[in-house]
Amino acid sequence: MFKKVLELCKVRGFLNNINNDESVIGPVGALLQQNLKTEWLYNVVINRETNVFLCEGSFGDTYEFARNVCQERSPFGIARVIKDTEDTFDFDRYFFGRPLFLHTTMFVIPSFSTQFFHDWQRQRRTWWRKLSACPDRYSFSDLQTNDYGNQLLQIYAEHESGKVLVESLRFNKGLNPLVTRDHLYLKDGRKKVQAHYITSNISLSNMLLNYICDAYDEPDFLDKQRPLLRFHRKLAPYKISFAISATKSETLEELSLLALYLCRQLRDDHVSCLLLPSTIKTTLESQWPHYDELGVPYTVVLNENTLKNGISLLRSRDTTLKEQVHVTKLRTYVEQLFKNY
Incomplete structure (x- = not known):
């Protein structure tokens, strides 16, 4: 190992x-x-x-x-x-x-x-x-x-x-x-x-x-083992990452600007964030291994529905479950996630 x-x-x-x-x-x-x-x-x-x-x-x-x-x-x-x-x-x-x-x-x-x-x-x-x-x-x-x-x-x-x-x-x-x-x-x-x-x-x-x-682990994911790092939230080099899912260039551009805005807000609160470029060919499934292997505890998922209703998804590294968080509440919600750790 x-x-x-x-x-x-x-x-x-x-x-x-x-x-x-x-x-x-x-x-x-x-x-x-x-x-x-x-x-x-x-x-x-x-x-x-x-x-x-x-x-x-x-x-x-x-x-x-x-x-x-x-x-x-x-x-x-x-x-x-x-x-x-x-x-x-x-x-x-x-x-x-x-x-x-x-x-x-x-x-x-x-x-x-x-x-x-x-x-x-x-x-x-x-x-x-x-x-x-x-x-x-x-x-x-x-x-x-x-x-x-x-x-x-x-x-x-x-x-x-x-x-x-x-x-x-x-x-x-x-x-x-x-x-x-x-x-x-x-x-x-x-x-x-x-x-x-x-x-x-x-x-x-x-x-x-x-x-x-x-922190190294190899859990099963879709019937396959893949590595991830389960860093404690205080130790993780990046606390939050962003993943964008879009099928149109115009939508991708809007979501990228939204991700940048949210990223700046979190960084203002001294939350270390990782925001990487996305393309319309980039799938969410292809982004998880990168963030999991970096040990990022949470990933903010933005998709076409986010532009319609303001709902983002917050994916947990450890459980892979996603919970809905309105983009206007994301800053406060992330603060609470890391407050007691």
Whole structure:
């Protein structure tokens, strides 16, 4: 199956082939990767109860700012994108060049650090499962503890090709090489103690290919199997596509202008849309495979009846069912579809 996934990635613009063994991220893959990075940012930095600061420059300077603004009280954390790591991620070998890693470091006082590490484990696995088409595929490795009491726990995804490492979590009781010893001391009541630190490490390119494999499916369609990508709505590179069915050139032109108008409305609402040219020879059945293989959750269908009564059809990628939505209500309806995801 993995060979089919790679072939689909190259055909649909997720990956561009460099040689027989390595690829670079294509234009559609770049959108997917950006969505993944955004979801990581919201989960780790913005939506957490703990203060986490985004580091674009010096880790030491960011730590000093975080330590001071939090009045030397934990927990607090630093999130950053790095180029070097001690972890080896399975899917990185399929990409050309050095991978980027999403790295988070949380600083916690010893009296709370063990409980924090346990909570962090559950939160991280829940995040992977939340965005997955098959949540049960994500599991923990056995907990590894060294002679110094430092611990390593890894999150794996189970695919047909085998287990794939997706994230490494570490619990460290020693010194942090990027922080001076004196500054690692934080307040615990009236005293100061040397903080423990907990890290999370994710390869961005490995995560990209993992979620493509996660979304890949081959359901039956008209007694034939055909591939599609069941991306979570938040991850899908394109949320909405447009399909036009017309038998006359004049009708096609009118529907194309309507599609452009609706597309602009949705893009104004920050909904990523895909609007491709159509001809009178283009059938709806010939358009579904393209959009399904791109993982587009919904396709707006415009036909000759749309010009008569204003009714469009909204086709679901996952069920292939179509529901009627008046074009004047489409903008609001799409907003509700994606609001709670």
